[in-house]
Amino acid sequence: MLWLLVAELRKLIRPLVWGTGLVITGFCLLITWGGANNARGALASPRIPDVCARAATAQCRQVVAHAHAAARTAAAATSLLAQPGEIGHVAAGMLASVPGLLLIALIAGGHWGGEWGSRTIRHLLARQGRRTLVLAAKWLTIWAAGVAALVCCWLVLAVVAPLIAAAAGLPAAHASMWAGLGSSASAAGRAVIVLGLFAAVGTAAGAIARGQLATTAITAGSMLLALLVAGITSIGRLSPASFVQAWMNFDTAGYLPTNFWSRFVSGGQQPGELAGLLGIVLTGAIAAAIARWRFSADVTV
Amino acid sequence: MVCRVDVISCEGLTKRFGPAVAVNGLDLAVSSGQVYGFLGPNGAGKTTTIRMLLGLIAPSAGQIYLLGRHLPDPRAVAQAGAMIEEPAFYPWMTGRVNLEVLGATGGGCGPGEAARVLHLAGLADVAARKVKTYSQGMRQRLGIAAAMLGRPSLLIIDEPTNGLDPAGIREMRGVLRGLAAEGTTVFLSSHLLAEVEQVCDRVAVIVGGRLVEEGVPAMLGTIRRRVRVEVAATDAQAAARLLARWRARHANGHFLVEHDSGRDVNGVLVAGGVVAESVIVERPGLEDRFLEITGKQDARAVAAGS
Numbered sequence: 001m002l003w004l005l006v007a008e009l010r011k012l013i014r015p016l017v018w019g020t021g022l023v024i025t026g027f028c029l030l031i032t033w034g035g036a037n038n039a040r041g042a043l044a045s046p047r048i049p050d051v052c053a054r055a056a057t058a059q060c061r062q063v064v065a066h067a068h069a070a071a072r073t074a075a076a077a078t079s080l081l082a083q084p085g086e087i088g089h090v091a092a093g094m095l096a097s098v099p100g101l102l103l104i105a106l107i108a109g110g111h112w113g114g115e116w117g118s119r120t121i122r123h124l125l126a127r128q129g130r131r132t133l134v135l136a137a138k139w140l141t142i143w144a145a146g147v148a149a150l151v152c153c154w155l156v157l158a159v160v161a162p163l164i165a166a167a168a169g170l171p172a173a174h175a176s177m178w179a180g181l182g183s184s185a186s187a188a189g190r191a192v193i194v195l196g197l198f199a200a201v202g203t204a205a206g207a208i209a210r211g212q213l214a215t216t217a218i219t220a221g222s223m224l225l226a227l228l229v230a231g232i233t234s235i236g237r238l239s240p241a242s243f244v245q246a247w248m249n250f251d252t253a254g255y256l257p258t259n260f261w262s263r264f265v266s267g268g269q270q271p272g273e274l275a276g277l278l279g280i281v282l283t284g285a286i287a288a289a290i291a292r293w294r295f296s297a298d299v300t301v
Numbered sequence: 302m303v304c305r306v307d308v309i310s311c312e313g314l315t316k317r318f319g320p321a322v323a324v325n326g327l328d329l330a331v332s333s334g335q336v337y338g339f340l341g342p343n344g345a346g347k348t349t350t351i352r353m354l355l356g357l358i359a360p361s362a363g364q365i366y367l368l369g370r371h372l373p374d375p376r377a378v379a380q381a382g383a384m385i386e387e388p389a390f391y392p393w394m395t396g397r398v399n400l401e402v403l404g405a406t407g408g409g410c411g412p413g414e415a416a417r418v419l420h421l422a423g424l425a426d427v428a429a430r431k432v433k434t435y436s437q438g439m440r441q442r443l444g445i446a447a448a449m450l451g452r453p454s455l456l457i458i459d460e461p462t463n464g465l466d467p468a469g470i471r472e473m474r475g476v477l478r479g480l481a482a483e484g485t486t487v488f489l490s491s492h493l494l495a496e497v498e499q500v501c502d503r504v505a506v507i508v509g510g511r512l513v514e515e516g517v518p519a520m521l522g523t524i525r526r527r528v529r530v531e532v533a534a535t536d537a538q539a540a541a542r543l544l545a546r547w548r549a550r551h552a553n554g555h556f557l558v559e560h561d562s563g564r565d566v567n568g569v570l571v572a573g574g575v576v577a578e579s580v581i582v583e584r585p586g587l588e589d590r591f592l593e594i595t596g597k598q599d600a601r602a603v604a605a606g607s
Contacts (some may be wrong), residue, residue: 007405014393119389121449125471126355126383127407299356 001133008111008141013268016110019150022102028153032082032161035256036168039071039078060126072171077254080173082165082179083184084158088184091154093259095190096107096248098224100146101198105219107145108202112138113215116206120300126284131295139203139288150188177293187248194244196281197287204287207294210301227264236266240283246276307366308333308455309354313456314363316349316510321350325407325510331488331503332519333454336481337520339490339503347384347490348512351459354488355383368455372540379407382453384461388444392433396424396443399432403447410451421476423448426452437464445473458481458489462496474500526561530570545574 006281046067052060080086094100116123116241128134162177173179198219217279223241230241250262309331316324324346331337341347352358354367356378364405383545392401394567397415404410418424419428427435431569435443441464448456453496462470477487477500498518506514531554532540544566548559558566563582570577 003407003409007402010394010398010405012392049518118389118391119387121355122355123383123389123403124406126378126381126385127403128376129356129373138488157579181461183319299352300358 002127002234003138004133006141008137009144012107012141012145013237014110015143017107018105020106021145021152024094024149025153025156027099028091028157029160029164029287031094031257032090032157032164035078035254036082036164036170038255039075039170040168042071043075059179060129061151071129074169074254076173078256079165079170080175081168081254081258082161083173083175083179084176085163085176085178085181085184087157087161088181089187090161091150091157092184092187092191093248093257093261095146095150096194096244097250097261098227098258099260100149100191100195101223102220103149104142104146104195104198104202105205105216107220108142108199108206109212111145111164111208112203113209116210116301117212121301125299129178132292135203135207135288135291137205139199139291142202145198146199147192148157148190150195154184154188159168167235173182175181179217184194190248193277193280194248197240197244197284200284200287200291204291204294206277207291227261228232230265235284237269237271240279241269242277243276243283246271246273247280248276249273307331308335308368309337309488310364311350311354312364314350314353314365315361316346316353316358319362319482323404323510324353324507327507327510327512328516329505329512331486333486334484335502336477336487336489336500338504339488339507340492340494341507342492343422344509347458347507349510350507351383351385351457351490354457355381355385357385357553366523377517379480380453381455382448382450384444384448384459385457385459386459388440388447389461390432390440390443390447393431395429395431397428397437397447400447400450406451407451409532414450418449421449423472438466438469440471441465444498445476448472452485453489454485456485456487456489458487460489460491461489461495470496483500493603507566510543515529515575528558528560528563529556529564529579529581529583530556531580532556532570532575533578536575539573540570540577543569 030171046064048064048067052063074217081089095103115124122135125131165173201222202215202219206215209215209218226239226241230236230239230245234240241261243263245262248259250259307330307564309329310329310444314324314327314329315322315522327350327601329350339347339350344578349358353360354372356373359373367374369376370382372378375580388565390396391402394402397419400415402417404414414427416425420426422445424439427439432440432443441461444462445458448458456477462473465473474496477489481487481502489497489501497567503516503517504514504518505512530544534554537551537554541549541557544556544558546569547566550557560566561582562578567577567580
């Protein structure tokens with residue numbers, strides 16, 4: 001198994017994986033840049049209702065003061081989130097939500113679906129006939145690629161995000177650079193579990209689709225469908241997307257978004273954290289069973 | 302547990318794809334150290350058989366024993382080196398890295414193993430180039446190098462000389478014979494009958510999923526000699542009447558008589574008053590025999606269909 005993992009990891013050293021990782025990291029940087037700019041804009045001109053824009057009543061002065069205070073609080077929160085310790089929340093949240101899903105879908109398409117499209121699956125199976133091991137190696141390496149992207153994203157953000165916050169003129173964070181490292185690490189740990197789920201879905205998609213584009217489409221499509229279902233109040237809590245939401249416990253602070261997931265999930269009653277984890281494990285197990293079943297069929301490419 | 306002497310043994314091997322029968326009750330026995338040719342026209346079931354031997358597809362019926370193990374058994378497949386149809390590789394990797402990855406996939410090869418097979422396949426000079434820059438012939442050589450990784454005791458190769466130039470074909474023939482001399486069993490599917498005739502110890506001919514002929518190439522080629530008779534156009538009708546006692550075909554002013562004695566044929570013609578321009582006893586090559594066998598099978602299939 002170790003040799004097989006080594007072989008699969010070497011296959012990941014390819015432009016597709018580097019490129020996708022770079023795009024995700026770049027996206028996280030853009031989000032941070034955008035969040036910092038929004039915070040600066042809000043500091044300069046807080047959201048004040050039109051009715052109070054030129055009025056000088058006591059009530060309006062109170063509203064304006066409140067708006068300035070809220071903008072300062074949000075800007076401070078953004079500044080704090082942009083510190084190397086806290087920024088892990090952004091990296092974890094992004095990788096455990098839609099951007100991470102798309103990353104895994106692309107890698108699953110190239111790394112697993114591509115074996116079918118390029119017909120290399122024949123030689124792979126001719127040398128390693130234990131199909132369960134092949135599936136496990138594919139799953140683990142797709143997962144590993146996602147985790148590597150998470151670490152890379154966090155490291156790059158840890159270096160660049162404070163610079164972005166400073167350049168935007170956000171208030172000082174008044175906290176150690178590494179404040180919030182523990183909770184960030186916890187979020188990253190949770191994101192690793194979610195990436196495992198995405199990788200399991202990608203592995204099943206490859207076994208079903210047996211082609212690069214179709215694998216990418218099924219991986220992304222199935223989880224986006226789950227996200228749509230999660231928006232339906234009556235049945236949303238049974239969707240895998242709700243399990244992810246419950247497990248990650250996504251929330252927002254300041255102007256820097258920490259995920260692209262929670263806004264799609266219904267505000268109705270959600271499963272608890274443990275139920276979310278169990279749901280993720282169950283969904284992953286179902287994906288693994290589907291992958292094993294489909295992969296046992298004849299290989300005719 | 303080794304329970305069979307033959308390296309490959311198939312009994313009643315059958316594969317159906319829906320209503321279509323790709324391989325029908327195939328019995329094969331390949332002994333250790335042989336170079337075994339597997340011949341057949343397109344759609345005969347050769348590749349389907351190879352895929353079943355490698356565990357890529359499951360038989361609908363029948364048994365396969367590979368290296369003494371009853372399939373499905375990944376351990377047996379792992380001991381065989383294989384090249385199936387056009388070899389496929391990871392284009393972003395070099396030839397050497399492709400081989401190292403394939404070696405690791407099967408459980409790892411010794412250090413220098415990739416270099417050894419690259420040298421054997423004549424690719425040592427281009428080992429550091431990415432596979433996407435390789436010509437078709439280079440890819441073919443790399444496929445054979447990949448099959449030889451780890452010194453397998455059985456090589457299963459589909460069309461090994463596709464895309465190779467004449468010098469490459471000669472080299473490949475030498476490599477295969479050398480492997481057989483070292484005790485490696487080689488099972489090769491090919492449509493290049495001359496190639497099979499020169500390289501193989503035994504040959505099986507498969508048509509319509511059925512084994513129709515099996516034996517040493519020389520036996521297949523000479524089992525039925527024939528007599529080619531040339532007569533003047535004015536004598537053609539009389540000759541046809543006289544030669545009707547044997548199976549004979551008339552084409553382009555020649556008669557091809559299914560008989561092994563030119564003396565008998567000439568005697569009948571002379572007795573009937575026909576003087577032949579020429580009487581030649583032919584020993585058909587494997588190609589003629591192959592076409593004859595496959596032609597008959599096709600004709601039977603047409604007759605069965607009508």
